[in-house]
Structure formats: C-alpha cells, structure tokens
Amino acid sequence: VDLLTPDEMELWHAWKAAADAVLARVAADVTAETGLSGPDFAVLTRVAELGEGRLRQNRLAASTGFHRSRLSHHLARMEERALITREPADGGVDVLITEAGRAAVGKARPVHAAAVRRHLLEPLAGLDQAALRSALERLAPGGQEGGA
Amino acid sequence: VDLLTPDEMELWHAWKAAADAVLARVAADVTAETGLSGPDFAVLTRVAELGEGRLRQNRLAASTGFHRSRLSHHLARMEERALITREPADGGVDVLITEAGRAAVGKARPVHAAAVRRHLLEPLAGLDQAALRSALERLAPGGQEGGA
DNA sequence: CAAGATTGAACCCTCAATCTTA
DNA sequence: TAAGATTGAGGGTTCAATCTTG
Numbered sequence: 013v014d015l016l017t018p019d020e021m022e023l024w025h026a027w028k029a030a031a032d033a034v035l036a037r038v039a040a041d042v043t044a045e046t047g048l049s050g051p052d053f054a055v056l057t058r059v060a061e062l063g064e065g066r067l068r069q070n071r072l073a074a075s076t077g078f079h080r081s082r083l084s085h086h087l088a089r090m091e092e093r094a095l096i097t098r099e100p101a102d103g104g105v106d107v108l109i110t111e112a113g114r115a116a117v118g119k120a121r122p123v124h125a126a127a128v129r130r131h132l133l134e135p136l137a138g139l140d141q142a143a144l145r146s147a148l149e150r151l152a153p154g155g156q157e158g159g160a
Numbered sequence: 161v162d163l164l165t166p167d168e169m170e171l172w173h174a175w176k177a178a179a180d181a182v183l184a185r186v187a188a189d190v191t192a193e194t195g196l197s198g199p200d201f202a203v204l205t206r207v208a209e210l211g212e213g214r215l216r217q218n219r220l221a222a223s224t225g226f227h228r229s230r231l232s233h234h235l236a237r238m239e240e241r242a243l244i245t246r247e248p249a250d251g252g253v254d255v256l257i258t259e260a261g262r263a264a265v266g267k268a269r270p271v272h273a274a275a276v277r278r279h280l281l282e283p284l285a286g287l288d289q290a291a292l293r294s295a296l297e298r299l300a301p302g303g304q305e306g307g308a
Numbered sequence: 309c310a311a312g313a314t315t316g317a318a319c320c321c322t323c324a325a326t327c328t329t330a
Numbered sequence: 331t332a333a334g335a336t337t338g339a340g341g342g343t344t345c346a347a348t349c350t351t352g
Contacts, residue, residue: 014270016277023293024276030299031179051342070312082343084314089341103352104312122162128172129164135298143287145171150283151178199320218334230321232336237319251330252334314349320342327336 034131041127046120051078051086053124056095056117059109069098069105182279189275194268199226199234201272204243204265207257217246217253 016024039050048056058075059067073083087107090096095113099106109117136144164172187198196204206223207215221231235255238244243261247254257265284292 014273016273020273020276020281023289023296024280026293026296026300027280028183030296031183033300035176035179049341073312079344080313081315081345085343088314125162125164125168128168132172132175132299133168136295139291139295141171145174147284147287148171148174148178151280152174152181197320221334227322228335229323229337232334233321236336309352311352312350315347317345319344322341323339325337325339328334330331330333 037131038124038127041131042120042124045123046116048116048120051076052090052095053117053120055083055086055090055107056109056113057121059096059107060114060117063107065109065114067107068101069107072107185279186272186275189279190268190272193271194264196264196268199224200238200243201265201268202226203231203234203238203255204257204261205269207244207255208262208265211255213257213262215255216249217255220255 035050042048042050042053054076055072058072059065062071062075069083069087072078073080076083078086087096087098090113091098093112094110095116096110097108099108183198190196190198190201202224203220206220207213210219210223217231217235220226221228224231226234235244235246238261239246241260242258243264244258245256247256
C-alpha cells in the first residue's frame with residue numbers, strides 16, 4: 013500500500029504528540045517565570061555565552077539556525093523591549109545584550125534547566141543513552157541548531 | 161548545580177533539532193505537493209475519516225487538539241480557500257468537506273505517508289519498538305492529539 | 309557585484325473579551 | 331447560565347523584494 017499501517021500511524025502520532033508537548037512545556041515554563049519566549053532565550057544565551065555580550069548578527073544566525081529575515085524581525089522586537097541593542101560594525105551588525113537582557117537570561121537559565129530535566133530528561137532516564145543519542149542524530153544530522 | 165551539564169545540554173539540543181526537523185520536513189513535503197499546510201491536513205483527514213465528510217466542530221477540536229479559537233480562525237481560512245464549508249447545527253456547527261477538500265486530501269495522503277516513512281520511521285527502524293513507544297508515551301501521556 | 313541585513317505582506321497561533329443560543 | 335463559537339490584537343514565521351556597503 014502507499015498509506016500508513018495502524019502501527020505506523022500510532023508511532024507517528026505518538027512522536028508528534030511528544031515533540032509538540034516537550035517543546036511547548038519547556039517554552040511555557042520559561043515564559044511563565046521570565047517573560048522570555050523560546051527565541052528570546054535562544055538569542056540571549058548565544059550573545060551572552062558565545063560573544064561575552066556582543067555578537068555579530070551573522071554568527072548569531074548560524075548558531076540559532078534562524079534565517080536572516082526571521083532574526084532581523086526578532087531582534088527588532090527584542091530591541092523594542094530593551095533586551096538587546098544593535099550597532100553597525102565592519103561588514104555587518106553587532107548585537108549587544110543590555111542589562112535587562114542579562115538579568116532576564118540569568119533568571120531564565122535555571123528555570124530552563126529545570127524544565128528540560130522535568131519534561132525531557134527524567135521521562136527518558138531509563139533508556140540506553142547511547143542508542144537514544146544515535147537515533148536522534150539520525151533524525152537530524154548536523155546539530156548546530158535551536159536552543160529554546 | 162542548577163544548570164545543565166554538557167551531556168544534558170547536548171541531549172536537549174539533539175532532541176530539539178530532531179523534533180523540529182522531522183515535523184518541518186513532513187509538513188514541507190505535503191505542502192510542496194498539495195498546497196496543504198499541516199493543520200489543513202489534520203483537519204481534512206479528521207472530517208473525511210471520523211465524520212464521513214461532515215463533523216461537528218466540537219469533535220474536530222477534541223480530535224486535533226486545537227483550541228476553539230485556533231480552530232475557528234483556521235476554518236475561516238480554509239473556508240476562504242473552499243476546502244470546507246460550515247453549517248449551523250443543533251448546539252454547534254458542522255464542518256463539511258468540499259469536493260476540492262476531498263481532492264486535496266486524497267492527493268496528500270500518500271505523500272504524507274511517504275514523508276513519515278522517510279523522515280521518521282526509516283531512521284528509527286533499528287530501535288526496539290516497544291521501548292520507543294513507551295518512551296514517547298511517557299513524554300506525552302494521553303495521545304488524542306495532532307496529526308499534521 | 310555580492311554578502312549581510314531590512315522590509316512588507318500573508319499566514320499561523322494565543323490570549324482575552326465577546327457573542328450566541330440551548 | 332454555560333457551552334460552543336467568533337473576534338481582534340499582538341507576537342511569531344516565511345517568502346520575495348529591496349536596501350546597503352565593502
């Protein structure tokens with residue numbers, strides 16, 4: 013046939029439900045405690061860690077996996093909220109984290125860690141970690157992406 | 161500590177990359193061949209299968225896991241494109257699939273099946289299926305959700 | 309010219325407030 | 331009244347077209 017068997021269908025549904033739920037719960041915990049969205053957190057951690065507070069927009073795009081236009085829109089909204097500022101630089105633009113941005117990401121980090129543990133790591137604690145890692149690697153080769 | 165260890169961090173990133181990639185690739189394949197978005201496909205399959213072409217909006221919301229307002233907005237867009245129509249019924253609203261809707265979902269089903277096989281099932285083929293299923297169940301208990 | 313960045317329009321989702329009607 | 335549905339506003343994402351500048 014060219015349709016999914018009931019078993020295949022169930023696995024697909026289970027995967028989709030799990031993927032949606034984990035991502036949504038982690039993001040919701042962080043947002044509830046800090047007001048930062050997933051993308052906000054991804055951007056701020058990169059600027060704080062990779063760049064010590066100042067990071068070329070270009071490098072930020074590569075590290076987050078965001079496309080240029082998405083990042084541009086998002087940084088505009090974050091600048092509105094005074095989480096970052098932008099500054100023209102040689103052959104590009106530098107993104108600078110503000111005091112408010114530092115405070116927010118500092119508060120968010122432990123909340124994010126706890127959320128990842130509760131919603132992902134603990135439920136998977138019983139599994140063979142090596143097998144799990146290699147399975148995930150097969151689904152998304154590479155691995156320089158997301159971070160919300 | 162209250163932060164993630166490097167190992168935990170890597171597992172989180174691997175999970176997030178895999179979840180994002182699989183969902184995006186399946187949706188992209190269906191969209192490219194049929195013009196249907198993930199939510200479009202979820203709605204049309206439910207109306208066609210659960211309701212034989214007519215389904216109470218209420219039941220549709222429960223089956224897809226969409227909140228009322230999301231479903232209402234989405235059905236409005238789908239009605240614009242003549243994929244469905246809506247009709248007031250006793251204590252609710254019935255959603256009817258149109259000929260165009262039937263044609264689209266008929267074309268989409270095999271494309272969707274092939275995409276799920278290529279992007280999810282084949283990469284996971286080597287794993288212990290029972291362990292996988294129970295792990296996913298632990299991440300998202302329940303299981304009456306999504307379907308894009 | 310070409311890489312980096314921005315913009316505007318269109319679509320999608322969420323929240324809170326509102327409308328409708330059994 | 332309460333359940334079902336709609337609406338409007340606002341954040342988020344994508345695409346294509348446009349700036350900008352080394």
